[in-house]
Amino acid sequence: MTTPLQKIAADVILGKDVVIRDFVNLYGCTIGDTSQIGPFTEIQRSVVIGKRCKIQSHCFLCSGVTLEDDVFVGHGVMFTNDKFPAATNPDGTLQTASDWKELPTLVKKGASIGTGATILPGITIGEGALIGAGAVVTKDVEAKTVVAGNPARVISKI
Numbered sequence: 001m002t003t004p005l006q007k008i009a010a011d012v013i014l015g016k017d018v019v020i021r022d023f024v025n026l027y028g029c030t031i032g033d034t035s036q037i038g039p040f041t042e043i044q045r046s047v048v049i050g051k052r053c054k055i056q057s058h059c060f061l062c063s064g065v066t067l068e069d070d071v072f073v074g075h076g077v078m079f080t081n082d083k084f085p086a087a088t089n090p091d092g093t094l095q096t097a098s099d100w101k102e103l104p105t106l107v108k109k110g111a112s113i114g115t116g117a118t119i120l121p122g123i124t125i126g127e128g129a130l131i132g133a134g135a136v137v138t139k140d141v142e143a144k145t146v147v148a149g150n151p152a153r154v155i156s157k158i
Contacts, residue, residue: 005022006022006023007024007025007027008020008027009027009028011028012026012027012028012029013029014031015034015035016034017033018032018034018035019037021041021057022039023040024042025041026043027045028044028046029045029046029049029061031049032049032052035052036053036054038055040057040058041055041057041059041061043061044062047064050068050070050071053071053073054073057075057076058075059073059075059077060078061073062079063081064102064103064104064105065079066104066105068106068107068108068110068127070110071108071109071111071113072112073113074115074116074117075115075116077114077117079105079119081103081104083120083121102121104121105121105123106124106125107119107124108124108126111125111129112131114130114133114135115134116133116134117132117133119131123137123138123139124140125141126142126143126145127144128144128158129143129146129147129158130145130147131152132149132152132155134148134150135148135150136149136151136152137151138151142154144157145157
């Protein structure tokens with residue numbers, strides 16, 4: 001059941017017992033069983049969220065993002081899907097969907113992403129990895145690895 005404070009498009013696929021807080025915008029995405037979506041979050045077309053995921057408030061999951069099962073996404077995490085964003089083409093015309101290439105991002109099972117992290121496109125965050133708060137992740141993160149900083153660097157292994 002949705003409330004007037006939620007914008008959930010008809011093409012959203014929701015698993016069983018999904019919890020969605022108010023002030024969300026969901027369209028064209030799939031959310032697995034018992035996952036939780038915090039307030040002030042947008043999840044775009046083609047995003048796939050696995051089972052038992054927890055997405056805190058103020059997050060942005062753009063098209064091309066996949067979260068496997070048991071992933072934690074802290075407050076204010078931002079995903080990106082374009083390495084070279086621009087409003088216009090060299091001739092000054094506004095860009096359209098055909099003018100850029102979406103790069104997919106995969107967050108594997110059991111990974112955790114700390115508050116305020118930014119995840120650049122085209123990377124994989126390994127199973128059980130931990131991304132520190134405020135990190136800017138610019139390249140793949142191995143499984144069971146802790147990274148932090150800008151750009152994110154390996155801190156330790158779990």
